[in-house]
Amino acid sequence: MPHAKTPTKSATGRRRRFALAGAGVLLASATALVSSGPLPAIPAAAVTAASRDAAVPPGSAAPVVPLNKARVTAAVLDLDGTGLRPTLYGDDTPYDTASIIKVDILAALLLQAQDAGRPLDATQGTLARAMIEHSDNAAANALWRQIGLAPGLEAANKRLGLTSTKGGPGFLWGLTRTTASDQIRLLRAVFGPGPTALDKTSRSAIRTLMTHIADDQSWGVSAAGSGWALKNGWLERTATGLWDINSIGQVTMNGHRYLVAVLSDGNTSMNDGISLVERTARTAVSAASAR
Template identity: 45%
Template sequence: MERRGRLAVAAVLPGTGAAAVRGGGSFVTASTVKVDLVAALLLRRGGGEGELTPGERELAELSIVRSDNAAASELYLLVGGADGLDAAYRALGLVETVAGRNGYWGLTTTGVADRVRLLRQVFAADGGALPGRAWLAGLMRRVVPEQAWGVSAAGAGALKNGWLPRSATGLWVVDSFGARPDGTLVAVLSDGWPELARGVAAVESAARWAVGTVEAARRADGGS
């Protein structure tokens, strides 16, 4: 029997009732947590990017734009490890995300609703008071082209992806979340893929479905 992965997707257009959700459950974040780490650092410093040192800004840029793991590990320590990251989640209103322990930041667990809540903090006018959010959003718009797959297939121009083969099973975690220019926020989490390419294809298909559903709902409500 051909193995199929597990997947959950959510898309929301803030300020409207347009939303789409399919699937649920808890997933490993893989490198999507690098957005969380930068958000946690901004909260910890109590201000925008101007409150960060040049070295901290460089670590944030490397983590988001190039998905540099060594930079992310340094950020993890700067924000206070798992305890500091969990404190940031409480401050950000994330209710289903738990930081990976003992340096394993990529094993943070989350759900699509919390991924959308985090995107709202970064991109939506009603998202909250995350300092430096415009700067963080700008980093997500600069992800290197070879990593700009996933929700970009549904028109997201700002995004962060995660991909991780689990050592116990050899099966891939494939995640993607981000924002479209029209403000639609979309997140896809998945795992259990025998090949990375299959996970990417499934994530992109799910993102297109979710965004299409949101667009149809907006049109039905009389939006343009």
């Protein structure tokens, strides 16, 4: 699936940047979790500008007001609270996933490896890292095939507790349909304290990769707190020129950990969509924190 056009980058204070030394240590930890041995380095040619998702958020704490025909839905779950169900903001209707589906693809791949009683092999580990950290589409294509396309994804999701996610047709993984509440179910299987089909090593692998998103992609739900782990997705629709902009992950605010999923579509530009998603995430998490 071709990537959307990349907007012009602008320097913002909110963009997270890792010191090189620290990043090296953390990446070593991530690779150790994904397979039993160290992962080979990703060749530079394997993560090209054409195969990356990249965006820089504009930002303000303005009220959540979608532009034109854009729509947005958020779901928030306080992992350190007493509630077991997420709080929803907006209608919990299906949206196309774009690249947030890559977390679900990795979860399915890890479940299959667990069933076979083995870790991911070196090639799978390299593809997983490229797919999550750099949102590499070629890596996602390869792993989508390996999990068995939509049927493989849906079989894994049944075990993970998802109820409203339908895999994209054929090789179009980005056209998978999902809801904000289903994305919270996925995140809970990764970050939550309760029992899950994913074992401890698999959960740690996904968590670690989601904390090492490329600097130019550290927008979205990360605007709502600190200590974030996330995955974003974006897609310009060829028929309308409008944008799907989505973001899922975990953030910390006031000492509590929150799972956050914000899905939107109908945005007139990528930057408008990012701004909407970030404002929505901040508003939803702040409201949950005040409860």
